Amino acid sequence: MVATTAADERAVALPEDVLFEIFSRVPSVRDVLRCALTCKPWLRLLTDRTFLCRLWPDLAHGHLSRLLGFFFQNERLGDGKRAIRRHTRQRYSVSAPTFLPTPGSWLGPGGDCALTSFVADDGGSFNYAELLASRNGIVLMRLIPRSYKRMKDALIVCLCNPITGERHIAPPLECACLGRYMNGYAILESPGRSMLSQSQVLVTGYNSHGDCHLHLHSYSAARRSWSTPTRCHDGNSFFLEGAEAAQVHRGLAHWLYSAHDRTDRLYILSSEGTAVHTSFAKLPISIISSPTFLYVSRDDRLSIARVYLTQMDVWTQQERDGDGHVTWLCTHVIQMSFSKYSLGGKWFAFNKGSLLALYNSDGGGIFVFDIERKVMDKVMGCPPCLLTNGYGTCVPFEVDLSEFFLLQLGGLSRG
Known part of the structure; x- marks a missing residue:
């Protein structure tokens, strides 16, 4: 709730240049949000895009300011009975989600810190959380039940916003079609809103011992309900290519697939937020044994x-x-000058027209590669914890800070 008259009158007395000097010294995004809620003049100022760009000048120069850090786990909690019993008895997880900030991150300076430094722990449930995806300031996790039967029969997901501290735990999704093969996730937002309570989640999964078709489930945070699953392609005949987290474009979530024999071309699964309207299309693009992933270009394609x-x-x-x-054209063929980094490592879609690359070999690091400009900028060195052994997870945490402030506070400033 925004403070009223007396505080407003005192705030008006401060010139904008003085307020700029004050806010530029505030250490974190969360603290700036609290300042915005102090009084209406500060709220109006901190929802002015021109002032925000002045406060955070990097917002108008490239993409690096969007990357606040990484959430990572070096291991996941095992799926078997022994793993569940062992960790239930010992009351700890193999590796709780941890946040590593980038240099100068507005989510707070310093070294690694637990997810629960930003979000309430909910009685220890987040110690049994597995990272799934992150998009525009929202993190999606799976909460592991404390019994093997519940883990087999139900999926519990949680959305959280580390900047605001909000969290939303969905009711369990109980469906025989899920089985153990749940490998596609998406976070979608309502147009013009980034509030967690208005988000939707898509989950794909199939049971190789039952109906082998992949099923798409949709969850609405506003309604707190799961939809009836949509039956898609044969899960045993097609494999997910690239990221498990969908690429969201113009309100649709997209995943890449390849045929089982890997001699065919790529396929794309697309769905809107309710999972009622889906499509599975063959693309005129062949498969190669190397990183392949979806992203959105700078001109929104x-x-x-x-x-x-x-x-x-x-x-x-x-x-x-x-x-x-719809046709697809090969628009760029780029000879990369960073060849010593091109083997291994991890790639992520990042912002519009850019990719994020992680390498920890000699001379490696974390890089943002601008495809249109063909320029690679180094963000920081790459700690070994971000390049896991195949059993862990690493998700970039990015947000457009000016857009975030406008969406979070714009309604209050107009009130």
């Missing part, structure tokens, strides 16, 4: 990047023609 040794090629979706057909 869905694109696919394939990294192979010292070369990257980029395919971009074109606008629909008069008959409603």
Whole structure:
């Protein structure tokens, strides 16, 4: 709740330049949010895009200011009975989610810190949390039940916002079609809103011992309910390519797939937030044994990047023609000058027209690669904890701070 008249009158007496000097010394985003809620003049100032860009000048220069850090785990809690019993008895998880800030991160300086430094622990439940995805300041996790039967029969997911401290635990999703193969996740937001309470979650999964078709489930945080699952393609015939976290573009979540024999071309699964309308289409793009992933270009087109040794090629979706057909064209072939980093490591879609690369070999680090400019900027060195052994998880935590403030506080400033 925003403070009233007396505080407003005192705040008006301070010139904008003085307030700029004050806010520029506030150590974290959360503290700046608290300042905005102190009085109406400060609220109006901290929802003014021009002032925000002045406060955070990096917002207008490139993409690095969006990356606040990484949430990571070096291991996941095992799926078997022994793992569940062992960790229930010992009352701790293999590796609780941990946050590593980038240099100068507005989510707070310093070294590694637990997720529960930002979000209330909910009676220890977050000690049994597995990272799934992150998008625009919201983190999606799976909460592990304390019994093997509940783990087999139910999926419990949680959304949290480390900046505001909000969290939302969904009711358990109990469905025989899930089985153990849950490998696709998406976070979608209502247009013009980034509030956690208005988010939607998509989950894909299939049971290889039952109906082998992949099923798509949709969850609405506003309604606190799961939808009836949508039946998609045969889960045993197609494999997920690239990231488990969907690429969201114009309100649709997209995942890449390849055929079981890997001799075919790529396929794309697309769905809107309710999972009622889905499509599974074959693409004119062949499969290569190298990192392949979806991203959104700077001109807001869905694109696919394939990294192979010292070369990257980029395919971009074109606008629909008069008959409603969509074509894909190879728009970039880039000879990468950072060849010693191109083997191994991890790649992520990052911002529009950029990719995020992690390498810890000699001379490695964390890089943002701007595809249109063909420029690679180093963010920081790459700690070994971010390049896990295949059993852990690492998700970049990024947010457009000016957009975040406008969406979080804009309604209050107009009130």
